[in-house]
Amino acid sequence: xxxxxxxxxxxxxxxTCTILPALAADETPLPKPDVLTxxxxxxxxxxxxxxTIIIRDFxxxxxxxxxxxxxxxxxxxxxxxxxxKGISDSLEMELKKRKLFKSIVKNGDxxxxxxxxxxxxxxxxxxxxxxxFWVGFGAxxxxxxxxxxxxxxxxxxxLVAFVDRETGYKGSMTMENFEGLFPSQALSIGENISxxxxxxx
Numbered sequence: 626x627x628x629x630x631x632x633x634x635x636x637x638x639x640x641t642c643t644i645l646p647a648l649a650a651d652e653t654p655l656p657k658p659d660v661l662t663x664x665x666x667x668x669x670x671x672x673x674x675x676x677t678i679i680i681r682d683f684x685x686x687x688x689x690x691x692x693x694x695x696x697x698x699x700x701x702x703x704x705x706x707x708x709x710k711g712i713s714d715s716l717e718m719e720l721k722k723r724k725l726f727k728s729i730v731k732n733g734d735x736x737x738x739x740x741x742x743x744x745x746x747x748x749x750x751x752x753x754x755x756x757x758f759w760v761g762f763g764a765x766x767x768x769x770x771x772x773x774x775x776x777x778x779x780x781x782x783x784l785v786a787f788v789d790r791e792t793g794y795k796g797s798m799t800m801e802n803f804e805g806l807f808p809s810q811a812l813s814i815g816e817n818i819s820x821x822x823x824x825x826x
Contacts, residue, residue: 744773
């Protein structure tokens with residue numbers, strides 16, 4: 626009996642020594658870039674291991690409205706295609722400027738050695754101009770909030786997930802309304818995500 630137990634212990638130790646290094650290497654994530662509001666990194670592989678990134682249009686369905694009345698909602702609905710395009714165009718331009726990936730594709734099909742970036746709008750917050758003026762210190766700020774993730778196109782595995790809330794200095798200080806602020810904030814979100822990607826590249 627003692628001999629059997631000893632053999633089992635030896636077997637377990639051997640298996641542990643064989644398996645643990647692989648798990649540790651596989652499960653140690655890359656450091657967080659600390660660029661976006663929230664970041665979850667689930668890969669230890671640099672994104673430079675991929676040749677292509679496929680940028681999918683951010684979805685707008687189900688996003689919340691804050692400080693927006695019923696008369697203003699149709700204005701936001703009309704703006705949505707422009708805001709979606711703003712994020713995609715800004716992201717594509719910034720990735721090219723930073724010379725990341727051999728190929729950048731919008732809304733293309735999955736392929737090997739490719740990443741898929743997808744996301745959605747979470748909140749449209751029009752802020753409050755009176756509060757910004759009288760209170761200040763970031764109160765009443767106007768902002769867009771999105772969430773997204775980057776997947777391995779071949780396996781579907783989620784490599785990173787993120788949330789970004791973009792206010793910008795204008796969103797917390799200016800007296801402009803959301804119609805003037807949301808378009809520039811969408812462009813800034815694209816820039817933020819590209820910087821996030823660069824630090825994982």
